[in-house]
Structures are given as C-alpha cells and as structure tokens.
Amino acid sequence: xxxxxxxxxxxxxxxxLTVSLASPSSFKSAVIVIHEIFGITDYIKNVTxxxxxxxxxxxxxNLYSRRADVLTETNIVTVMRKxxxxxxxxxxxxxxxxxxxxxxxxxxxxxxxxLVLGREATEERMVKDIEATYNYIKDxxxxxxVGIIGFCMGGGxxxxxxxxxxxxxxxxxYGRAPRNLDDVSKIKAAILAIYAxxxxxxxxxxxxxxxxxxxxxPRFEMVLYPGTYHAFxxxxxxxxxxxxxxxxxxxxxxxxxxxxx
Numbered sequence: 490x491x492x493x494x495x496x497x498x499x500x501x502x503x504x505x506l507t508v509s510l511a512s513p514s515s516f517k518s519a520v521i522v523i524h525e526i527f528g529i530t531d532y533i534k535n536v537t538x539x540x541x542x543x544x545x546x547x548x549x550x551n552l553y554s555r556r557a558d559v560l561t562e563t564n565i566v567t568v569m570r571k572x573x574x575x576x577x578x579x580x581x582x583x584x585x586x587x588x589x590x591x592x593x594x595x596x597x598x599x600x601x602x603x604l605v606l607g608r609e610a611t612e613e614r615m616v617k618d619i620e621a622t623y624n625y626i627k628d629x630x631x632x633x634x635v636g637i638i639g640f641c642m643g644g645g646x647x648x649x650x651x652x653x654x655x656x657x658x659x660x661x662x663y664g665r666a667p668r669n670l671d672d673v674s675k676i677k678a679a680i681l682a683i684y685a686x687x688x689x690x691x692x693x694x695x696x697x698x699x700x701x702x703x704x705x706x707p708r709f710e711m712v713l714y715p716g717t718y719h720a721f722x723x724x725x726x727x728x729x730x731x732x733x734x735x736x737x738x739x740x741x742x743x744x745x746x747x748x749x750x
Contacts, residue, residue, distance in 0.1 A: 491541030493534075497554075498629075500621040507557070509534055510621065511541035511548040518657075518749040519632040522549035523643030523650075525720070526604060527562045532723050536638070543742060546630055547748065550622045552615040552646075568593070568600040577690075581598050600609065607667075612646060619650045632747045636678070638741065639664055641720055651676045652699055658748035660741050663719050666694050670701040679708035681744045683737050685728075686715040712740060 491511045500506045509529055520540050524533045529551050541545035554561035572580070572589065579585040586606070590598055603611050619637075626635060636658035639647030646666020651659045652672035660681045667673060684692060692713075702709050714721065714737070718728040722737055 491538055491547075493538070493541075493592070498621075498625045500554075501617045504555050506618055506621065507551045507554045509551070510538055511537040511547040513541050513544050513546070515542055516602045517521050517547045517632060518544075518634040518745075519548065519626050519630060519637065520544040520745065520748070520749070521619065521626070521635065521637045521650075521732060522547055523619065523637065523647045524549060525637035525641040525643055525723070527565050528553050528560065530562055530723075532725070533640075535724070536640075540638075540745075543745070545636075545745070546626070546632060548622065548626060550618055553617055554618075555585075556599070556603065557614075559596055560603060564596060564600055569604075570598075572601065572605060598693040607742075610682075612642075612649070616649050616653065617645050619646060620654060623650075623654050623656070634658070636749050637747055638662070640722065651680065658745060662722055663688055663691050664739070665691060666698040666701070668681065670697060673698075673701040673707060674705040676705075676707045679744070679748045680710065681740065682709070682711045683722075684711070684713040685717040685719050685721050686713055687717065691719065696744075710720065710744070712737070 490511050494510050495507060497505050497507045522533060522537050529549060533549050537549050555647040558576055567700045575585055576587060595623050601744035634657040637647045637650060637656055638660040648661050648664050649667050652667050652675045656678040662683045663685050690725045714733040717730045717733045720726050720728045721730040722734040723729055
C-alpha cells in the first residue's frame with residue numbers, strides 16, 4: 490500500500506505550494522499529477538494512489554495554494570457552471586462579461602478574474618509552479634525518470650511544461666496544445682495525447698498541433714474516443730464514460746511502463 494501525505498515547499502516566487510504525495514515503499518521514477526480546473530479533487534487523489542500502487546512516486550501540486558481560501562472546488566464549480574451558461578459565442582463579449590460579473594459576489598468575482606479573465610497569466614504562474622515541483626522532486630527524491638500527467642486544464646499545463654522541462658514522458662488528457670506551437674520543437678519527452686470525440690473547444694486545436702508534430706517530430710501517440718465528451722475519465726463527473734476511461738487508463742499505464750520503467 491502506498492503512503493499518502495501532504496507536504497509543502499517554496500515555489501519560484503517564495504510562495505508555499507502544498508502538494509498531495511503518494512509514495513510506494515520503493516520507487517525509481519516519479520510522476521507529477523496536474524489537476525483539472527476544480528483543483529485537488531477526490532479523482533486527482535485517486536490518480537496519485539493508482540500511480541503509487543504501480544510503483545511510482547506520485548506528487549500532485551495544488552496550483553491554487555496561494556488562494557486556497559477562495560479557489561475551492563465548491564466555489565469553482567459554482568462559478569464555472571454560471572459562466573458556462575453564457576452561450577459560447579458570447580463568452581468573450583465584454584458586455585456579456587460585465588453583465589455576468591455584476592451578478593457575482595466578491596469571492597465569485599475573484600474566481601472569474603483568476604480562471605477566466607486572467608487565465609493566461611494564471612496559467613503562466615502555474616507552469617512555473619510545475620517547474621518548481623519538478624526541481625523539488627529531483628532534489629528531494631532523486632528519481633531516475635520523471636513523467637507528468639494532466640487532465641483538462643491540467644492537460645494543457647502539462648503540455649506546456651513538456652516544452653520547458655527535461656521530462657521523460659507526458660500523458661495529456663484532453664488538454665490544449667502549447668500556446669506557441671513552435672515550442673513543440675523543445676519537447677524531449679514521449680507524449681501520449683488522449684482526446685474526447687465530442688470536445689469542440691479542445692479538438693479545434695488538433696490540426697495545428699498535428700502540423701507542429703509532423704514538423705518537429707517528437708515521440709507522439711494519440712487516441713480519440715468517438716462519442717465521448719470532455720472529462721470523460723473523471724469518475725463521478727457528468728461526462729464519465731466507463732469504457733473509454735478504463736481503456737485510456739490502460740494505455741496510460743502501458744505508456745508509463747514503456748518510458749518510465
């Protein structure tokens with residue numbers, strides 16, 4: 490059985506990051522687990538347990554550590570449900586955003602500012618936190634290899650991190666491609682990209698990503714599950730698809746075994 494604990498360390502700017510750690514009795518490789526927009530949920534904790542039970546040190550940084558009082562799962566779910574009720578074509582309309590914000594309380598407005606209006610700056614800070622997590626793991630535990638896995642928002646963050654860190658393997662669950670596709674040239678790791686068939690917002694970026702993959706030729710595998718929706722692997726979630734989720738996890742396990750040992 491894996492040992493689970495909460496630990497903390499200083500990130501790039503001196504802020505304290507809290508992380509969920511699952512550790513087997515012995516390990517050679519480690520996997521960084523990057524959470525969805527909802528934070529360190531039960532699902533993310535379960536992923537760290539599964540990885541630890543496979544023999545990997547699994548570490549999930551809480552990328553909301555700086556605002557843990559506001560960026561809670563409950564607050565984020567409440568706000569994002571309201572935001573997603575805005576028609577997609579109006580979500581970038583300033584007047585629609587003003588009307589939306591006027592109906593929120595101060596805590597809810599902070600969530601929107603962090604995760605919607607200021608999303609690019611927030612994600613840049615999060616990627617730097619992932620870099621700090623990588624450095625912490627290498628210094629504290631000295632694994633022979635390090636992989637990363639991310640879901641939804643965390644998938645996109647993981648893809649971005651692959652362009653900046655000398656990782657050995659990355660599994661991207663329905664995450665956006667790196668913002669600068671030429672950064673694909675910097676990826677050293679093997680990549681497994683998993684997509685839902687009915688996920689328009691993410692999938693519209695696949696053609697441009699594939700052009701970058703063909704141009705720069707990283708080790709890249711991709712699987713798309715027809716008839717599934719964004720976050721299909723999240724147990725208990727509204728889009729959960731058991732058949733696809735189990736198949737995707739089996740592929741994930743085999744991929745990490747191949748590239749992390």
